[in-house]
Amino acid sequence: MKKILLSHSRIYSGSLILVNSKYSFSQHAPDVLTSVGRQKDILMERQAAVLLDKLMSEINGWDFIVPVSGYRPFEEQQKIWDDTVKTDGIEFARKYVAYPGHSEHQTGLAIDLGLKQEKIDFICPEFPYHGICQKFRELAADYGFIERYPSEKEAVTGIGHEPWHFRYVGVPHAKIIKQNALTLEEYMDFIKVHTYNANPYIISIGNRRVHISYLNADNISRTILNINENCPYSISGNNSDGFIITEWRQLHENQTDTDNRLRARTDEEYLTDSHKKRRA
Numbered sequence: 452m453k454k455i456l457l458s459h460s461r462i463y464s465g466s467l468i469l470v471n472s473k474y475s476f477s478q479h480a481p482d483v484l485t486s487v488g489r490q491k492d493i494l495m496e497r498q499a500a501v502l503l504d505k506l507m508s509e510i511n512g513w514d515f516i517v518p519v520s521g522y523r524p525f526e527e528q529q530k531i532w533d534d535t536v537k538t539d540g541i542e543f544a545r546k547y548v549a550y551p552g553h554s555e556h557q558t559g560l561a562i563d564l565g566l567k568q569e570k571i572d573f574i575c576p577e578f579p580y581h582g583i584c585q586k587f588r589e590l591a592a593d594y595g596f597i598e599r600y601p602s603e604k605e606a607v608t609g610i611g612h613e614p615w616h617f618r619y620v621g622v623p624h625a626k627i628i629k630q631n632a633l634t635l636e637e638y639m640d641f642i643k644v645h646t647y648n649a650n651p652y653i654i655s656i657g658n659r660r661v662h663i664s665y666l667n668a669d670n671i672s673r674t675i676l677n678i679n680e681n682c683p684y685s686i687s688g689n690n691s692d693g694f695i696i697t698e699w700r701q702l703h704e705n706q707t708d709t710d711n712r713l714r715a716r717t718d719e720e721y722l723t724d725s726h727k728k729r730r731a
């Protein structure tokens with residue numbers, strides 16, 4: 452068994468943090484930002500950028516799609532808010548621009564994408580439900596991305612329908628969210644019922660049984676987790692009161708883990724590695 456020490460401050464970071472009008476993003480910039488697409492000035496958190504590029508290379512996406520906006524520091528979000536209020540009014544800003552401190556773009560986990568054309572609207576880029584954009588949308592969950600602000604969920608997300616805004620949440624989570632037509636807000640509520648060590652949500656992916664569970668960390672300064680050796684895992688805060696723990700357990704207990712190295716790495720393993728490197 453591997454022991455993992457979780458400090459309370461980590462509930463505000465990770466690929467599943469919920470950032471919306473209720474929960475602000477209290478952290479600084481992500482540790483590692485990487486450029487995406489062919490414009491070097493659009494940045495995302497490294498893991499999200501790697502997966503986005505993989506998806507795009509599968510569909511030749513960067514020939515037809517441009518990244519319009521990725522990571523934004525607080526000051527930039529403030530400027531976008533102020534400019535939008537000035538040019539389009541407060542109602543429009545409330546619908547399509549998150550209030551400074553409450554934007555997913557500040558996490559480095561969100562990306563606005565637009566169909567490549569001469570004129571691209573920075574706030575509402577065109578990303579239609581057909582052609583190459585739809586092809587991207589259909590594969591997005593396989594790479595850990597969700598369409599974050601769907602139509603008819605405006606009351607839940609607090610943001611108008613944004614066909615162009617995608618959020619990286621990680622592979623099993625994006626698939627579950629898509630299959631059940633949830634928003635990230637609804638998924639966080641759904642996972643909370645599945646408490647750690649008691650009632651995990653279990654899905655099978657390839658030769659793995661993926662256990663997803665919630666660990667409340669309210670009023671607890673430190674928590675120690677016991678994770679099976681050789682079990683790829685990831686831990687993310689939910690940005691309010693706890694952690695979501697994802698364990699990629701083996702389907703059959705007596706199966707060896709040697710095929711692990713030969714298998715394509717899951718993004719979760721990648722994330723685990725990057726945590727190790729950061730600690731080193």
Ligand SMILES: [Zn+2]
Binds near residue numbers: 520556561615616617
């Ligand atoms: Zn956006």
